[in-house]
Amino acid sequence: MTYIPKQTGLALETDLLIKQSREGACGVDLPEVSDFKLRTGQNKRENIGLAQVNEPQVIRHFVRLSNQNYSIDSGFYPLGSCTMKHNPRLNEKMARLSGFADIHPLQDESTTQGALELMYNLQNWLATLTGLGGASLAPAAGAQGEFAGMLVIRKALIAKGEKRNIVLIPDSAHGTNPATAAMCGFNIKVIPSDKDGLVDIEAFRSLVKEHNKDVAAIMITNPNTCGKFEKNIVEIAKLIHDAGGYFYCDGANYNAIVGKVRPADIGVDVMHFNLHKTFSTPHGGGGPGSGPIAVAKELVEFLPTPHIIKVGEKFELKKHKNSVGKVKGFNGQFGMHVRALTYMLSHGADGLQKVAEDAVISANYILAKLKDFYHVPFEGNCMHECLLTDKNQKAKGITTLDIAKALVEYGIHPMTVFFPLVVQGAMLIEPTETENKDTIDKFIETMIYISKEVDSNNGEKFHQYPLSTPRKRLDDVKAAKTPILTWVQAQQANML
């Protein structure tokens, strides 16, 4: 069979390394090991089954794979609630300093004072920005921050001798909120949203009245997942406090208000941060993140371990007597702490305020330009993200999914789709403050083009999009029906 080369321009395809394996190849040079008596108490492990490839092969493979990836460095990434802002490279340089990258968490504290001071400073920034009493950097990601925060509330209530097991959560909340509350043993009561995309204040009042002494807390995202600042937040805070409960704030959308509003001022007791959202640490294809929490002064004693304290001139890793304990091993995602503090120092208090303002301006600009083409479910301006739906396009058989895939075809990563769940066909657009006007205008023009194509009955084609990407639409159903999760399973299923 004559080989016919594919006309791809740049070659992006690469087989899994197990298929490129060549007997005897190795990507590292290690010294030969002369025979010696093993003291493992076992025979040597014979076979693992890993691929055998050399360094150039490995690099080429992962470089080609990387070329198949979209990233914020390569394009606009308007994912609502994800805050895909630019990841400054100074952060990367600082995190790699050997004084940070090459220290062990269990080293004597006298040998890691610089690291502890960094964590202390970061705790301080978070507490000062929010007006809250103290912070812990222990949780590994947002979901874990929620977990730690709810554990703090739970322990505070137990310490008061109160048995409260209801948590009130808006129906628009991110799935991690009810999942976390359930993990902490709470029962969830859902608060409906009103016609403005806000917490239904009447329904909320009723719920608080009904469950009164049983209400442990409210978990609320503000600005909320519809992109709106809860205008009744002060009343919501008062109601929950009067009932004896706590106000947990999901800080995923903090980018809209950082430096503009102090959460403690509006009644927040516990709040988590996503350092990988508001504070620019890179998303890395799915992690690592970091989810510190800040709490009101009266709750500091319950903070997860470790909490960094200053005793005289020394910094110490502290486990408070009433701490909720460790939520993960060692000290937290320290590498992300370095990046976040570097970012905060770069922006400063004045820069961070501008971050929020620009994020809000950009989202409202998009809203203003697209509202004549896409259905806007809730009146009024938005915060750092705007919410549209596919209602207008659905009439012609084009859904949010198709619009998203059309954007993919046109070289722009889609916005968050089908979230929040309470809005049909939701499209949540968050430009962030690191996109310039030209990029935003290009996005707007693309969205308008898509809308016009649908209007003039040219939208059918979107069902097949994307066409020009390394892969077209993939079969999710097949993937879930017959899970093939390893190359061994793939070989067994004749798919390799």
Next chain:
Amino acid sequence: MRYLALTDNDRKEMLKTIGVSNVDDLYDAVDKEFLLKKPIENLPLHQGEIEVEKTISALAKKNRAASTGPFFLGAGCYKHHIPAAVDHIIQRSEYLTSYTPYQPEISQGTLATIFQFQSIISLLTQAEVANASMYDGATSLSEACLMSLRIKAGKKNIAIFNNLHPDYIEVCKTSLELNEAKFVERNNIDENCAAVIVQYPDFYGNIINLDEAREAANKAQAMLIVVVNEILSLGLIEAPKQADIVVGEASSLGVGLNFGGPLLGFFACKKEFVRQMPGRICGMTTDLDGKTGYVLTLNAREQHIRREKATSNICSNQGLCATAFTIHASLLGEIGFKKLALINHKKATELADLLGNIKNLKILNQNFFNEFTIEFKKEAKEVNKKLLEKNIIGGFADSNKMIVAVSELTSENDMKEFANALEEILKN
């Protein structure tokens, strides 16, 4: 401000299009008294790279990096050599700055890498399936416990068969307490046990025969969870194929110490339990053209679909760390992984020989991989203080025991210095 993309002209134009005169008009839902005008006080204002670098570097300089002297600390976090290629690749924009692969058509790079990560973990552990990674070993063990409680519904005990890392115990206890479950000791394994946990090698470095634990689990009709927090050990000791679930720490490859974070938890299990696994999972499938590709799959377990009924609240994985691991493991390959493990063990036997000759020092382990425990008549903490005076970082102090770790980076000189110092300190 170098990270802000709008100019003053842009802002003016955009505000005009929106129809307001001032950005604060967009914050009209905020009570006026709470909308800050000036930057928050007691925090510094913006700074250029030069200043920021100065400040942050000064903090880095105050720390004693592991490689600046003899180093013997392990206890769940191990110092290994990371090939130069790894960091170069993970700093590529497309890996570093990409999001979770929810749009698979433009995320095959991430997805194919995760698929290979899962494959490698599965091969090392001999567990049939693995997920896309967890925060760390401690939390992945916690999730394994919760999974066992779900599968063996009604049972409330989890037995610890041997010596488990104290951080892992503490992290698990929180979750167990919330589920009205508790840890029990090895001699309390009965039909109330949902799972039996074995650390392999254990916290003190001992390697036990897993058949014993498997039998105990079978008798109690419990799940067997094996915890491996030095993934490299699986290049020399037998895979824990007796396990129902294998969890632990894979950060020995690719990730580095980083003062304990980010780390890299892994989660693997028998394929019959795949729908009970927490975390993200990547699966192989085909696209509209029939080309092989990868997607995140089995999402119905996760929080964004099941909310309060999810298998876990976990949202993210340790993406970039899993990528680094996969690259490092690929460079090592079949030959290198086994050889590296062998070198680690050889270093440990050499150190054991050296230390074995010291008066007043006893080696407690019958067997070990690259970490073992020594005992003396003094407090290990005090011994470490004296070692530090000679710029030696000793092992993990546990009353009068010290858990000592080595790796391919430990030189003959390091070992001699350590041995000499110990001999002197323990003389009296």
